[in-house]
Structures are given as C-alpha cells and as structure tokens.
Amino acid sequence: MKMKSLILSLIFLFGASSYGQSLEINGYVRSYLGVLTNDTNDYSINQNTLDLKLKRTDDNVSFFANPFLYQTPNQDVSLGLREAYMDVYFNTMDLRIGKQQIIWGKADGMFITDIVSPKDLGEFLLRDFDEIRTGITSLKANYYLGDNTVEMVWIPTFTPTIMPNETSIWSRIPEFPLPITIDESQKEIPGRLENSEGFIKFSGMSSLLDYEIMAGVMWDDDPTLHIVPIITVDNPTPTGLRLSPIHHQLTLMGGSFSSELGGLILRGEGAYYMGKQFSALNPEQMNLPTSLLEKDYAHYLIGTDFSIGTTRFSTQFIQRAILDYDDLIVQEELDNTMTFLANRTFLQETLTLQLFGYVGLNNEDALIRPSLTYDLADGFEILAGANIFVKNEESETAGLFGHYDENDMVYVKVKYSF
Amino acid sequence: MKTIKSILPMGILLSGMIFAQDLSGLEVIQKVYDRPTGNDMTGNLIMTIENSRGNQRVRKIKQFVKTVKNGEKKIMYFLSPADVKNTSFMTWSYDDASKSDDQWIYLPALKKVKRISSDSKGDYFMGSDFTYDDLGDRHPLDDTHTILREEAINGKETIVIESVPKNEEYMYARTVTWVVKDSWIGLKKEFYDEDDELLKILTVDDQQSFKDVIILTKVKMKNVQRNQFTIMEFSDVQIDTGIPSNKFTERMMKRGI
Numbered sequence: 001m002k003m004k005s006l007i008l009s010l011i012f013l014f015g016a017s018s019y020g021q022s023l024e025i026n027g028y029v030r031s032y033l034g035v036l037t038n039d040t041n042d043y044s045i046n047q048n049t050l051d052l053k054l055k056r057t058d059d060n061v062s063f064f065a066n067p068f069l070y071q072t073p074n075q076d077v078s079l080g081l082r083e084a085y086m087d088v089y090f091n092t093m094d095l096r097i098g099k100q101q102i103i104w105g106k107a108d109g110m111f112i113t114d115i116v117s118p119k120d121l122g123e124f125l126l127r128d129f130d131e132i133r134t135g136i137t138s139l140k141a142n143y144y145l146g147d148n149t150v151e152m153v154w155i156p157t158f159t160p161t162i163m164p165n166e167t168s169i170w171s172r173i174p175e176f177p178l179p180i181t182i183d184e185s186q187k188e189i190p191g192r193l194e195n196s197e198g199f200i201k202f203s204g205m206s207s208l209l210d211y212e213i214m215a216g217v218m219w220d221d222d223p224t225l226h227i228v229p230i231i232t233v234d235n236p237t238p239t240g241l242r243l244s245p246i247h248h249q250l251t252l253m254g255g256s257f258s259s260e261l262g263g264l265i266l267r268g269e270g271a272y273y274m275g276k277q278f279s280a281l282n283p284e285q286m287n288l289p290t291s292l293l294e295k296d297y298a299h300y301l302i303g304t305d306f307s308i309g310t311t312r313f314s315t316q317f318i319q320r321a322i323l324d325y326d327d328l329i330v331q332e333e334l335d336n337t338m339t340f341l342a343n344r345t346f347l348q349e350t351l352t353l354q355l356f357g358y359v360g361l362n363n364e365d366a367l368i369r370p371s372l373t374y375d376l377a378d379g380f381e382i383l384a385g386a387n388i389f390v391k392n393e394e395s396e397t398a399g400l401f402g403h404y405d406e407n408d409m410v411y412v413k414v415k416y417s418f
Numbered sequence: 419m420k421t422i423k424s425i426l427p428m429g430i431l432l433s434g435m436i437f438a439q440d441l442s443g444l445e446v447i448q449k450v451y452d453r454p455t456g457n458d459m460t461g462n463l464i465m466t467i468e469n470s471r472g473n474q475r476v477r478k479i480k481q482f483v484k485t486v487k488n489g490e491k492k493i494m495y496f497l498s499p500a501d502v503k504n505t506s507f508m509t510w511s512y513d514d515a516s517k518s519d520d521q522w523i524y525l526p527a528l529k530k531v532k533r534i535s536s537d538s539k540g541d542y543f544m545g546s547d548f549t550y551d552d553l554g555d556r557h558p559l560d561d562t563h564t565i566l567r568e569e570a571i572n573g574k575e576t577i578v579i580e581s582v583p584k585n586e587e588y589m590y591a592r593t594v595t596w597v598v599k600d601s602w603i604g605l606k607k608e609f610y611d612e613d614d615e616l617l618k619i620l621t622v623d624d625q626q627s628f629k630d631v632i633i634l635t636k637v638k639m640k641n642v643q644r645n646q647f648t649i650m651e652f653s654d655v656q657i658d659t660g661i662p663s664n665k666f667t668e669r670m671m672k673r674g675i
Contacts, residue, residue: 089673093672103528130529144664206666207512260520263518264535305534307537347469348475349544350475378499378500
C-alpha cells in the first residue's frame with residue numbers, strides 16, 4: 001500500500017510539473033472526527049482526507065481526474081479514484097469516456113431515477129454528496145437540440161453498491177431464526193458484453209418546466225438474498241440457512257420534473273421497475289424467507305422548495321409500491337418516507353445553520369441531522385453536527401433508520417478547499 | 419431594446435444625450451431603464467466584501483449576458499474562492515414585468531442543475547451588501563418618482579429623484595438617486611429601510627466607455643447601519659462579441675467556461 005501511495009504521489013508531482021499552469025489543480029484537505037454518544041463514546045470515524053481534482057482543457061477536449069486518499073490513525077491509507085475521464089466536445093454533441101459519476105433526476109438525497117452511478121454506503125447515507133456515489137467506467141454521449149438533450153450511457157462492466165464491511169457499525173445483517181452461512185460465489189457479474197448496462201435519457205429546460213424521461217436495462221445494484229435451508233439426509237429439519245447474494249437484471253423507465261409555481265419550486269420524480277426479486281416466506285419451510293417472487297414496483301416522490309423570510313425549506317414525500325402484491329413478501333406493500341430541510345445563513349453567509357432529516361413513516365423511525373458551519377476564511381470551514389437515529393420501540397420492525405438507534409453521534413469536520 | 423443588466427446595479431448603467439429640462443421623475447428613470455447597452459456583454463467581476471471588523475473576503479466571477487427576443491439571458495461562473503469554484507448560475511429574465519425570472523444553479527458537488535425560486539429578491543447576493551433586487555432591473559412603473567431638487571455632486575450637475583414603491587411589501591421604503599444631467603449616469607443612490615432609516619448608500623468610483631456604451635466599472639455599496647461595505651469591480655469588459663445563444667444552456671452550466 002505504501003508503494004502504491006508513493007507511485008501515486010510521483011504521478012501527481014510529475015503531472016503537475018509537466019503541465020505547468022495549464023493543469024488546474026483543486027481539491028480539499030479535511031479532518032473528520034465523530035464520537036458515538038452511547039456509553040462507549042467510541043469514535044465512529046477519525047479520518048483525514050486529501051481529495052484532488054485535476055483538470056486540463058484544450059480547445060475541444062479535456063480530461064478530469066479525482067483521486068482521493070483516506071487516512072485513519074493506525075490503519076493503512078486508503079486510495080481511490082472517484083473519477084477519471086476524457087471529454088470530447090463537438091458542435092452539438094459531447095462524448096465522455098472513462099470512470100465518471102452520472103447523476104440524474106430532480107430528487108434530493110433519494111435514488112429513484114438516479115441509479116446510473118452506484119452508491120457507496122460504507123457510512124450508510126452520511127457521506128457528502130460527491131462521496132456517496134462511486135464512479136463507473138462508461139461511455140456517455142450527449143446530443144443537444146436547443147434546450148433539449150438526448151443522453152445515452154453504456155456501462156460495459158457492472159459495479160454494485162459498496163456495502164459496509166462486516167465489522168463496521170453500519171453493517172446490517174438480517175436476523176434469522178437459524179444460523180446462517182454466507183456464500184458469495186455467485187455475487188460477481190462476469191465482465192462480458194451481454195452483461196453490460198445501458199441507459200437513455202431525454203431532458204429539456206424551459207421557462208415553464210424542466211423535465212427528464214429515462215429508461216434503462218441494468219443490474220440491480222442491491223443483490224437479492226437467495227436463502228436455502230441446510231438439511232442433511234438424516235435430519236430433514238433445517239439446521240441452518242445458506243445466504244447467497246445474487247444480482248438480477250432490472251428494466252426501468254421513469255422521469256422527473258421541476259417547475260416554479262407562485263414562488264415555490266415543485267419537483268416530482270418517479271420510476272417503474274420491472275423484474276425485481278422479492279424475498280417471501282415459504283409456508284412449506286417453517287415460514288422461512290426462502291422463496292423469491294418476481295414483481296414490478298413503482299418508486300416516486302413529490303417535493304417542494306420554498307423560503308420563509310431568509311430561511312429556505314425543502315420537503316419531499318417518497319413512496320415505493322410493490323405491484324400485484326403477495327402477502328408472503330417480506331417487504332411491506334407500501335413504503336413511505338419523508339425528507340425535510342431547513343437552511344439559514346447569518347453574518348454575511350459565513351455562518352450556516354441547517355437541519356436535514358429522513359423520516360420513515362411505516363416504522364416511525366428517523367435520521368435527524370442538525371449542523372452548524374462557519375467559514376473562518378475563504379475556503380476554510382468548520383462544521384459541527386450530529387446524526388440522531390430515532391427508533392420507535394413499539395414498532396414491530398426497527399426500520400432503515402431505527403436500526404442504527406445505537407449509532408447516534410456528534411462530529412466535527414474541518415475542511416480547507418484550494 | 420431591453421437593457422443588459424450585467425452584475426452592476428441597475429438604474430445607474432446608462433448613457434445618452436437627452437437633456438433633462440421638462441422631464442418628470444418617471445421620464446428620467448425611464449431613460450435610465452431604456453438606455454442601450456449593446457446586444458451582449460462579457461466581463462470579469464471581483465467582489466470585495468468587508469465587514470465591520472475590517473475583515474475582507476473576495477469573490478471572482480466571470481459572466482456573460484445576452485439580449486434575446488423577449489428579455490435577457492445571463493450566466494455567471496464562480497471562479498473563487500475554491501469552495502464555490504465551478505458553481506454556475508443562470509438567469510432568464512423577461513421584458514414582461516408580470517413574468518418572474520427563471521433561475522438555475524449548478525453545484526459541482528451535486529453534479530446537477532437545480533431550478534431555484536426567483537422569489538427571494540431580498541436575499542443578499544453571495545453574502546455581499548447587494549440584494550438580488552439591487553442587481554436586477556426594477557421596472558420604472560413599480561415606483562412613484564418625484565424630482566426633489568437639482569444638485570452638484572463630484573463637480574457634476576445631477577437631478578435628485580425620490581422613488582417610492584407602489585407595493586408596500588417592498589424591502590425599501592424609498593430610494594433616492596442622483597442622476598447626472600448630460601450623461602444620465604447615476605452617481606449615487608440611497609436606500610431607506612422599512613422604518614425610513616437610511617440603510618445603504620451606493621456610489622460610483624469609476625466608469626469606462628466601451629464603444630458607445632458607458633459601463634460603471636467600480637461601485638461601492640455601504641451598509642451604514644452595519645458599518646460594512648461591498649466593492650464590485652468589473653474588468654475585461656467586451657461588448658457585442660456575438661455570444662451564441664447556446665451559451666445559456668444546461669450544457670454550458672455544467673461544462674464551465
């Protein structure tokens with residue numbers, strides 16, 4: 001790892017000196033310390049980050065690279081390449097080739113049509129926007145017709161969502177009544193042409209409305225758990241369960257819009273997913289969730305942004321509905337979530353107070369994220385905040401946010417952008 | 419032709435050789451509003467914000483403005499400080515006073531263009547002492563204008579005009595503008611708050627001619643109640659270079675300069 005670090009550093013130095021002033025170098029350095037507020041007071045995170053953005057633009061071509069480095073005390077340095085791509089600009093068309101983040105849709109903090117770039121959930125949903133998505137190696141072509149755009153994406157190799165490692169406080173292994181064995185032998189999707197993913201989007205911008213219409217053929221970023229009871233010849237009663245995470249193909253179509261109505265912004269987004277595999281209870285096997293049922297589902301939201309005085313607000317209602325629902329399916333037929341955001345600045349925009357939250361309406365759980373940011377100088381900010389997970393003790397299931405009820409934390413980030 | 423607003427405060431970017439005698443307050447302000455400024459304009463803006471303790475912050479912006487059929491399109495690229503670099507902001511505004519502006523912002527961290535409400539004209543622009551309304555093109559018919567007096571300021575004869583908003587909800591109780599008689603340039607403007615107390619004073623520190631158009635290249639807005647000010651300096655101004663219409667699109671917001 002140290003050698004890798006050294007090589008990368010040399011590449012940076014060589015690159016910078018070779019290109020001289022024509023190479024733009026930006027980025028940030030950040031120290032990030034979080035403390036759990038439970039009895040342990042363990043550090044939830046203690047991390048230093050160097051994030052570099054390198055860009056060079058010539059007449060009709062450019063390249064961009066975003067290497068990053070995470071360092072945690074007493075652990076190996078973690079290196080990565082968030083993006084590395086080349087752009088070619090034509091009169092009415094652009095091509096982008098390489099590892100890139102592709103962001104679609106009008107929703108904030110939700111992933112409905114914004115499913116081209118997979119997520120990095122190593123820290124659940126707590127990472128900054130540019131860190132929660134992973135780049136994907138792809139070819140993107142944009143064709144422009146006035147204020148309308150046709151965008152096509154080809155992803156030759158599938159990249160799944162990055163999940164927390166097993167020792168992480170964000171790891172979430174479902175509970176089963178029997179001991180489990182995890183078999184990941186079928187998780188990989190072989191890199192071959194027939195396994196590639198494709199997306200297309202038509203979007204437009206006008207005084208009245210901004211809109212996007214999209215469709216895609218993709219692999220489900222989140223694997224389906226295939227569960228098989230472990231039985232022996234001597235004993236037909238299951239003694240355990242073998243869990244095999246497998247990615248399945250999905251087809252989807254959807255769209256989104258944004259418009260201003262009487263001083264407020266109205267946003268909507270929806271997608272129809274075909275071919276999702278849902279875990280279901282099997283009455284013939286002790287009601288264990290060993291069955292899979294293929295169903296279509298719809299995922300959609302409506303949201304609004306508005307201001308009262310100098311405070312900005314944003315709220316969204318999100319629903320996911322499984323169609324042709326079967327009572328044996330483990331997941332609920334309707335899953336309802338809300339988000340809210342309030343943001344106000346003080347002292348000539350040097351001090352920002354923000355409150356953001358997700359509320360799970362099915363289980364009455366929530367994630368509340370208050371924060372206070374102070375710009376000590378241009379590009380130098382100090383952020384103090386908290387992540388508060390709320391669980392309804394009377395609910396049958398903890399819910400997505402309630403599950404992390406023990407992970408409440410306070411944190412400080414100090415960031416210098418250059 | 420609709421005037422190009424640019425980033426500099428409107429009501430003071432003007433030219434012409436019409437004499438002031440026998441003009442009403444409305445007619446003077448209408449001349450200000452209607453003055454020709456070319457079909458398009460490009461320039462760099464440096465905005466220096468100083469608070470009451472003397473601490474300064476500097477913002478650098480590149481902007482493009484173009485007059486179109488029914489109004490005007492503007493796109494601004496933020497160059498510094500580093501934490502806002504590559505952010506872009508686009509406005510489509512309309513000659514029809516009843517039609518609100520359309521505004522979008524591109525945030526590089528989000529990697530997407532978001533439509534934002536144009537209903538927050540009272541908000542301060544990037545933490546400066548200019549509100550979005552100060553930077554906009556307030557229609558003369560929105561106020562009742564009265565000539566108060568004629569007065570010499572910085573050696574130039576001016577007409578002093580008081581403008582009282584017809585809408586009582588407007589952020590200022592009134593404004594007072596000193597308009598130069600022979601060139602129609604506003605050299606000074608006072609803004610009074612809802613209690614009719616003096617809030618801010620705008621002054622012109624420099625101006626330059628570009629072709630037939632006079633552009634104010636350095637203005638200062640001082641908030642006298644908070645004892646802080648903002649200086650805007652405009653440089654590398656180019657007029658009528660033929661900026662293509664496709665400069666003002668989502669594509670260019672994302673692509674940058």
